[in-house]
Amino acid sequence: MSASLKKLLSRGAPAWLQAGPYALVFVLFFILPLVLIVAVSFWDATEYEMIPAFTPKNYLAIFEGCSNASDLCVTLKTYYSTLKFCFLAWFFTLVIGFTVAYFLAFHVRTTAMQTVLFLLCTIPFWTSNVIRMISWVPLLGRNGLINDFLMHTHLVSQPQDWLLFSSFSVVLAFIHLFTIFMIVPIFNSMMRIDRSLLEAALDAGATPWQTLWNVIVPLSRTGIIIGSIFVITIVMGDFVTIGVMGGQQIASVGKIIQVQTSYLQFPLAAANAVILLLVVLMIIWALTRLVDIRKEL
Amino acid sequence: MNDKRGFSFYALAAFFALFLLFLYGPTITIFILSFQGPEGGLTFPMRGVSLHWFSKLMEGVGVVDIGAAFMRSLKLGLLVTALTVLLSVSAALAFRKRMRGANVLFYVAVASLIMPSIIVSLGVGLSFRLLDTALKFLFDWAGWTGMSESFTTTMGLYTSALGAQLTWTLPFGLLVMFAVFNRFNSAYEEAALDLGATPWQSFRHVVLPLIAPSVVGVGMFGFTLSWDEIARSSQAIGDLNTLPLELQGLTTTVTTPVIYALGTLTTAISFLVVGLAIGIMALVRRRARGRKLQAT
Numbered sequence: 001m002s003a004s005l006k007k008l009l010s011r012g013a014p015a016w017l018q019a020g021p022y023a024l025v026f027v028l029f030f031i032l033p034l035v036l037i038v039a040v041s042f043w044d045a046t047e048y049e050m051i052p053a054f055t056p057k058n059y060l061a062i063f064e065g066c067s068n069a070s071d072l073c074v075t076l077k078t079y080y081s082t083l084k085f086c087f088l089a090w091f092f093t094l095v096i097g098f099t100v101a102y103f104l105a106f107h108v109r110t111t112a113m114q115t116v117l118f119l120l121c122t123i124p125f126w127t128s129n130v131i132r133m134i135s136w137v138p139l140l141g142r143n144g145l146i147n148d149f150l151m152h153t154h155l156v157s158q159p160q161d162w163l164l165f166s167s168f169s170v171v172l173a174f175i176h177l178f179t180i181f182m183i184v185p186i187f188n189s190m191m192r193i194d195r196s197l198l199e200a201a202l203d204a205g206a207t208p209w210q211t212l213w214n215v216i217v218p219l220s221r222t223g224i225i226i227g228s229i230f231v232i233t234i235v236m237g238d239f240v241t242i243g244v245m246g247g248q249q250i251a252s253v254g255k256i257i258q259v260q261t262s263y264l265q266f267p268l269a270a271a272n273a274v275i276l277l278l279v280v281l282m283i284i285w286a287l288t289r290l291v292d293i294r295k296e297l
Numbered sequence: 298m299n300d301k302r303g304f305s306f307y308a309l310a311a312f313f314a315l316f317l318l319f320l321y322g323p324t325i326t327i328f329i330l331s332f333q334g335p336e337g338g339l340t341f342p343m344r345g346v347s348l349h350w351f352s353k354l355m356e357g358v359g360v361v362d363i364g365a366a367f368m369r370s371l372k373l374g375l376l377v378t379a380l381t382v383l384l385s386v387s388a389a390l391a392f393r394k395r396m397r398g399a400n401v402l403f404y405v406a407v408a409s410l411i412m413p414s415i416i417v418s419l420g421v422g423l424s425f426r427l428l429d430t431a432l433k434f435l436f437d438w439a440g441w442t443g444m445s446e447s448f449t450t451t452m453g454l455y456t457s458a459l460g461a462q463l464t465w466t467l468p469f470g471l472l473v474m475f476a477v478f479n480r481f482n483s484a485y486e487e488a489a490l491d492l493g494a495t496p497w498q499s500f501r502h503v504v505l506p507l508i509a510p511s512v513v514g515v516g517m518f519g520f521t522l523s524w525d526e527i528a529r530s531s532q533a534i535g536d537l538n539t540l541p542l543e544l545q546g547l548t549t550t551v552t553t554p555v556i557y558a559l560g561t562l563t564t565a566i567s568f569l570v571v572g573l574a575i576g577i578m579a580l581v582r583r584r585a586r587g588r589k590l591q592a593t
Contacts, residue, residue: 004487012497036427099309107306126568127324132324138340143340244548270419273420
């Protein structure tokens, strides 16, 4: 934008007035709540009320018994299981998302076809996640299509129970729901790659695999990182997917916070939220060392 | 790229087709099963075809009044849509000027987008509970016993739940508007301003018609995200649940295809809104093109 236009624009309503309401929402419903979470995490509580104080006892309660190396405490076990889900979801959404984006960006030739296929990938995003989760029931359940098929072909003699309400179905649902968060930014990055670079690589004698690995992957880095941040932060705090697809039987960090909140144990829930926030911030910090989001829009 | 479609093209195309099947297959399955006959269960085979489970749905599921939850979600969704469009477009205009704290505001919006939802939800719920306590204390202190006794909570659909959902829809709104203004050719606008149009005239008659399709897109984001939102409103909703929250509760208790009927219904609403938005976008574009032809 030219400097003269900036000058012309500045004659209109002042910027702070235009952005004020937008900023106010975040101050009231995002920043203030976060500050209160940190404050309340040091409060004391009885069964029915919170008592303002400054005590580390909520944090001590969370890490109670964690110094014992031979047997993991509940908190560390839960983080271990959540991080495991996180890694699996990240790995599969990345591989599938990258492959789909690569196909759309480099193998579909017309823009019209690209748009249509891309829209086909995004449409499910506009529908309810819970519906998409329960839609696995008729397929994976005890009397579901998969078990029917396995029984009919005599591959198994008993219906398989590990298909639904299990770690397997949780990871499957994560992939089902969140691959879109990889496809969009990676596809966006790939569409910005100068096609002559690929020709240059081929002309210089690179095999298609070498071009993919040494040219396309590094140039899609931004998309890969943005997608990874999305998937990792969603899965780290998830309690809805793990709840529904795990049959309310699998623990996760988000679920602990949700249960404690519903029992009105706010100081304890707040302390757990602070720890989760720190873990997520560390992961994001590590990832954002590699990219500037604002340049990519 | 080489002109002949090689093996890699067909392999990738097959992979893509499988991915689409994976995306749509389950949803299509429950769509079919929601028309299950009255005797039928949660899985195949179909025992007849009927609208039985849709009529059951209208009667309510257990203690849940689906119709009321539906209306609550609809009203909240429309309010979120209106606020998301107004606030995001207005903020995006501010970002085009010199503004102090522009970077901070941008990063706060991005942080809100990627913040685990349970933390936002807990924070908003907690804030309103503390507000309740403070208000009660105030009423007692001021001696307004009537107020103190009748007061229950400030939490509710149009206070805490609305705020919690906005922390989710507003960042999407701003990102879409950023993408629009990054590709925006401001020559027309500059010309209008040079010719003496007031900033409002230039926005109303030049900028807005050009960005209208994207503004509709922001509205579509606002509605569909609110319509299906669970995680952020879950701890900040108060006494009356929205439709998706009721739905989440029903997954553990309901063992009949009535839940599939509910799924088909909410998905139909989402599709309707997306279809409507795409239709309006196409219409706006066509009108703009028509005008351009008239002008030449």
